[in-house]
Every structure is written in C-alpha cells, then in structure tokens.
Amino acid sequence: MKHIKVWAIAGLMALLNTGCEKILEENPQSQIVPSYFNSPAGVLGGIAGVYNDIRGQWGTEGFTVEMQAGTDDFLQGASSGGVPPYTYNGLNGSNFGSAWGVAFQDINTLNGVLQYGATIDLPEATRKQYLAQAKFLRGFWYFYLVQTWGDVPLNTTFITVPSQAASRQPAAQVYEQIIKDLTEAAADLPNTPTAPFLGKAATKPVAQLLLAKAYLTRGWLNNTASDFTQAATICSDIIANKAAYGLDLWADYGDAFVPANDYGKETMFVSDHVLDPKFGYYTVGGAAGGGAAQNLTPWFTNWNYPNNSGINSFVNASGTLVNNGTSGMIRDSQYGRPYVRMRPNTDRLKTGPNAGKSYFLDQAFTKRDVDTRFANSFTTVYIANTAVTNTATAANNKRGISYTTVVGADTAVWLPDFEVAGAPQFVGTRPFKGIVVPPSLWNNGIFPALKKFMDPSRGANFNDPSTRPVVLYRFSDVYLTGAEAYLKAGDASKAADLLNVVRQRAAFKKTNTAAQNTAAAASMVITAADVTVDFILDERSRELFGEWQRWHDLVRTRSLVRRVQAWNPEAAPYIKDFHMLRPIPQTQIDRVVDGPKFTQNPGY
Secondary structure, three states: OOOOOOOOOOHHHHHHHOOOOOOOOOOOOOOOOHHHHOOHHHHHHHHHHHHHHHHOOOOOHHHHHHHHOOOOOEEEOOOOOOOHHHOOOOOOOOOOOOOHHHHHHHHHHHHHHHHHHHHOOOOHHHHHHHHHHHHHHHHHHHHHHHHHHOOEOOOOOOOOOOOOOOOOEOHHHHHHHHHHHHHHHHHHOOOOOEOOEOOOOOOHHHHHHHHHHHHHHHHHHHOOHHHHHHHHHHHHHHHHOHHHHOOOOOOOHHHHHOHHHOOOOOEEEEEOOOOOHHHOOOOOOOOOOOOOOOEOHHHOOOOOOOOOOEOOOEEOOOOOEEOOOOEOOOOOOOOOOOOOOEEEOOOOOOOOOOOOOOHHHHHHOOOOOOOOHHHHHEEOEEEOOOOOEEOOOOOOOOOOOOEEOOOOOOEEEEOOOOOOOOOOOEEOOEEOOOEEOOHHHOEOOEOOEEOOOOOHHHHHHOOOOEOOOEEEEEOHHHHHHHHHHHHHOOOHHHHHHHHHHHHHHHOOOOOOOHHHHHHHHHHOOOOHHHOOHHHHHHHHHHHHOOOOOHHHHHHHOOOHHHHHHHHOOOOOOOOOHHHHOOOOOHHHHHHOOOOOOOOOOOOO
16 A cells, blocks of 8 residues: 655654643654554553644634635635635645644554554553544544545555655545444443543544444445434434433533533533643733644634724715724623634625525524524624713714713624614614614624634633633534434434424523423424425534534535535635535645655546
8 A cells, every 4th residue: 555655753742842842851753663652651642642633723723714614604704815715716735734734644643553552561441442542533533534535545554664655545445444443442432531531532422423424424425325324323322321421412502602611511522722731832921823733713703893893883875884983892801802714604695596695694593583592602792891982073973972881881882683773873763872783784894703612711811822622522413413314314203303402402591481491492393394404504503603514514415515606605606516525735746756646636
C-alpha cells in the first residue's frame, strides 16, 4: 500500500511544544520510533496528543467556516473576507482543508498506539480502554475525512519513514475500517468517563453514536437498507440504556447551553479548552485573535453591536438601515467580541419558489411562539450597557424628545422576529429609546447573534478566547440520527416518535404552568405523515444550529445542492454537483512525486 506523506510526529509533541514556554522537563523528538509506544506513558501520550489536535480544529475559525459555510443555515457576515467556502466561487485545494494534515498525522500516531501498545505492561482492562480510545479516535478522524473528501489514503500501520508516494483508497474500504474501529471501541470503552479519560472523552455511547452515523452515511451512499436498520437499532439501544450511560435531555432546551452544564447529562463528547497550559496556552488579557487551538466560537456569529447601534439610526430612501448617532452599546463580556464572520441565513429571497421567504424565519424557525429553540439560540435584545444622552435636536432624532438611557434597564437594540411599524425609532407611535431592527432591516452587519456558546466568564478580558469546551455531540443528536435512520429503513412512525421527544422538549418553558407546558408540548407533536428528509433537516437546524454538523448533514442526505439552490442566495449561482466533495489540498497533491500522481476530486 502506498503511504501518504506524513511525518511521524506524535501528537504528544504538540501537547508539550505548542507554546513558547516549556511546562515539563522533556526532550521532544522530531520523529517517534516504535519504542516510544512500548510504555504506558507513551501510549497515553499519543492518545492525549490526538485529543489535543482535535482542539486545534473544532472551535477555530477556519475549520468552523469549512463545516458550516455554504449551507442553507449560514450566509457571510460583513467581516467574512469573502472566503470561497461561503459561495463555492473560487473554492479550490489552495483555500480549503485545514484539518487534512492534522488528521493523517493523528491517524499515524494512533496506528503506533494500536500497533505497539497491545503488549504494554498494564492491567488488561486498562490496556483495553487505552486501545479502545485509539480505535475510536482513528474511526473519528477517518469518518471526518471520508465524509469530506470521499476516497482517501487508508493506512492502519505505523509509518516511521517519510514517503513521497500516496494513493487514495475507495470510500467503501474506508467505511469498513471505520465501522470495524468503532464497533471494537464501543465494545471496550466504559459506559461513563473513567480515569484517566475524564471530562467528556469518548465512552461506549459516544462510539455507538458515531458508529450509527457511519452506518447511516454509508447507507445513503449505497441505498443499503441493512445500514439504515443498524443505525436505527444502535440509536434505540443508546436511548434505552441512557441511565447506565448517565445521559438524558435537560427539561429546558436552554439548559444545554448554560456553562455550568457543559459537562452535564446532555453532553456526550467535547473538545476541552480549559485555562490550563496543556489545553491551549491562552494568555489571559492577551485578546488573542486565533490559532493555538483557541476556542473563538462565541464570536464568529456576533454582529458589531458597539459600532452599529447608533441611537438615531434611520432608514434611508432605498430602505436600508443607516447607522447614526452615539452607539447605545459598548463591547462587554455578556454580548461578546464582534467578529461578524457568518450570520444566520436571514435574507428574503427575491426570485424562485421561495421568493419573499427566508430560510431562517420562514422554514427553520417557524413556530417561534411555542418552540423555544429560537429564543434560546439567538440574542434579539441588547440591554444598554452605557448611558447615552440623546437631545431632541440631535441629527436624525425623529422622536422629538430628549432622554438618557438607563444602564441595565433600557433596551439599546431590539431585533424582533416580526415587522414593527415605526422602526427603527418608534414602536407604532411610541418613541423607543434605543433602536428597533425588524427582519426587513437585517443585513450582513446586524442580525440575531448565536448565543449558545457565549462565554461571559471572560470578565475584564472578554476579548480572550473562550475556556468553555466545544461540544461535538449532544444526546439530542441520538434522537435525530435515529429518526433519520428509521425513516430510511421504512419506519416513519418510529421516526416521528423520536422526533417528538426532541420537539416536545423544545416547547418547555420554566415560566409556564404545568398546563401550559402540556398544551405547548401537544402542539409540537407530529405524525408519520409529516416526516420527510427535509423535515428532519429543518429539525436539525432548529436543534443543532451552529454545532459544526450542517455541511455534513446536507452532504449525507444528498441535499446540499438542492437546498443551497433553494435557500442560499449567495451560493446558489455557483454551487454544482461536484461540490458534494471538497477539494483535496494542493499541498497534498504537490508532495506526491513518487509513483502515480495524487488525484484531485472531479470539478476542481
């Protein structure tokens, strides 16, 4: 088998050497030889290094864009920089593939762990758990690779000598290896996190969920009924055994995103970003701007509220909101750092069958009066955090009154999900101290910000990266994955049952009476006749908006091109069928100089 050119650098070296200051007295090696994995410390270090590398993708800007841009969920923000993944225009191997090299480096490290760690001197149960972690992580990375690029190099032996030859193996073979790894990992991983893999590292149900996703995705590729049945059965087994796994849904959807619950019962698998030199080398007060495995997730979908909340903003003759007057807001920890990279797909379409509609309000989040996931996912009210005095004679103050906003009490910006007469300075005929920005005035510079991942703990250093974990999988995803699998297996009734669990939970409000919650839950119930692939994709938008899954969801269900053309006005003119696979990084193609050339995916 041809080897992909990957330098055999164990992930532990990244763990020890990514910062400019040593934290351990070590003598790092530029290459790892087999003997490195002949000790418990070497095996554990290799696994820890791979977990470290996952942090370098999930939560970082480039990878976040690659996982979510160019879908029905997201459009570009004002500061996106025109990155090609948003529109597919100019997308090529030179501007895509942040995780390619890291994934293969990690796979090689895991191959070393598995190849040489089987004989280390450890209690049998401990050794099995270590090897199960390695199998899970290898399956995890290969699943990401095959979903993103299709045929990829498949190697399960440890490479110690760099090679300039590489070839791609069929996706079918890659899926066989993924399913083998995850099946064996699920058999040996503990039900709940066990030392030394604490927090929310891989466990039996996490491996089972990823295995179900692999079966489901392969089933879509080949239209294989047995794969759908396997995926459905696995998800049902996880749900049936949720008590043993310490898993469940929070009664209130919003509680899943409370920082205190980051490691709670609904969270299955995370990438840690705690304030510890092992996990990021963050500099408190450094106002970091990216890199070094920093979690910048809270900021990507933040509009520039300090600069675009002028208290006397007005609508010009062309119907555009013009920022004017002193800002009603200053940057703070609660509302976060404004990056304005991406925004919810709020644009109302001008042509086509969905003309006059936006995916965000008119397709995904339609039952906003009952379904709490809109209110719990997006910030629509900004309470004044600075006192602003506005005089009756100030330019463009159409209210005709003078006043001073009260910090912590007055609303500086309100983004209602419906049209408001008199906006932006009036609600009807009543003067509004701040500004009202209804959907018709939303644009790439002002829009509801995603608040699930906000990190107010930054305090005075609120420009710093977040120390919250990036949650890759939540328990609600088991229900959604199972529903999709049951639908494809021909059991729409069971699919509806699973969807109803998630939907009825979304209707719960702490402020409701028991009777009100019962009525709200009943209004969310669907039947088998309601369940379609598109309905499930809409449900995944509502439940998992911004959680790094959307591009793969659309590709898996063979819906990417159709739904982007239907809903995304930026990408619709450019997307083609070949965009169902991403471009192989040009650096990979250029480095293969021995033997046959490394092939690019069609269309690029």
